Amino acid sequence: MTVDPKLPHVPPDTSPEPLWRRDFPYESAGEEEVTRREFARYLALGAGAIAAGNVVLAAWTQLRRINTGEPRPIVALDQVEVGGTYLFDYPGDNDPAILLRHADRSVVAFGQKCTHLGCVVFFQADENRWHCPCHEGNFEPLTGQVISGPPTRPLGRIDLEIRDDVIWALGAST
Amino acid sequence: MKDPALRERRTASAVLIYLIILVSFQVFLVTVAVEAFITSQEGLGWATAIVSVVLAASAGFFVRYLRH
Numbered sequence: 469m470t471v472d473p474k475l476p477h478v479p480p481d482t483s484p485e486p487l488w489r490r491d492f493p494y495e496s497a498g499e500e501e502v503t504r505r506e507f508a509r510y511l512a513l514g515a516g517a518i519a520a521g522n523v524v525l526a527a528w529t530q531l532r533r534i535n536t537g538e539p540r541p542i543v544a545l546d547q548v549e550v551g552g553t554y555l556f557d558y559p560g561d562n563d564p565a566i567l568l569r570h571a572d573r574s575v576v577a578f579g580q581k582c583t584h585l586g587c588v589v590f591f592q593a594d595e596n597r598w599h600c601p602c603h604e605g606n607f608e609p610l611t612g613q614v615i616s617g618p619p620t621r622p623l624g625r626i627d628l629e630i631r632d633d634v635i636w637a638l639g640a641s642t
Numbered sequence: 643m644k645d646p647a648l649r650e651r652r653t654a655s656a657v658l659i660y661l662i663i664l665v666s667f668q669v670f671l672v673t674v675a676v677e678a679f680i681t682s683q684e685g686l687g688w689a690t691a692i693v694s695v696v697l698a699a700s701a702g703f704f705v706r707y708l709r710h
Contacts, residue, residue: 519698
């Protein structure tokens with residue numbers, strides 16, 4: 469067998485260790501240890517990231533401005549029958565609210581989001597209460613205070629006034 | 643347990659399990675923080691954040707312990 473003189477000279481492999489061992493010099497136990505420690509490091513980094521996120525969320529909860537709304541007319545009084553309700557948006561266009569005319573010239577209104585997890589509440593005339601169907605939360609019809617169910621806070625009240633037979637919203641309490 | 647390598651490996655496993663529990667609790671705390679945000683409960687939000695930071699600090703402590 470003749471050797472091609474154009475090929476580079478490669479010295480013979482005299483190392484006692486096989487080639488795969490030199491390319492991948494970890495014992496199985498050591499390899500496991502490295503992976504485990506790396507994984508622990510990633511977990512700790514993840515815990516730190518989540519903690520930072522929670523702090524940001526708490527700060528955002530504290531600092532965000534809650535829109536309490538500007539006074540504006542809602543509906544004419546004679547368009548809502550006594551004992552009936554009327555749906556509108558207040559203070560913003562994406563804030564559903566509900567109004568109840570419970571006497572001839574007496575009305576109350578609340579934000580329609582349940583204070584438990586934000587489902588929409590509606591008026592149950594036969595039970596005389598605001599009802600949240602998601603988790604069976606119930607609220608007083610005139611004050612919005614919790615009667616029963618998981619909510620712990622009353623419904624967000626909207627201050628109303630009747631001016632020249634028109635119902636005006638004056639502002640929302642938070 | 644006389645084999646130091648085995649002991650070290652078992653310690654690492656124990657710390658790892660503890661870290662997994664800590665991170666699971668952190669994920670639960672995220673849901674609490676989101677609920678606090680939705681319902682505008684600042685107190686709950688800050689309490690959640692403080693517990694979360696304490697858990698993250700203990701996770702860091704455990705990782706440091708693992709290095710030594």
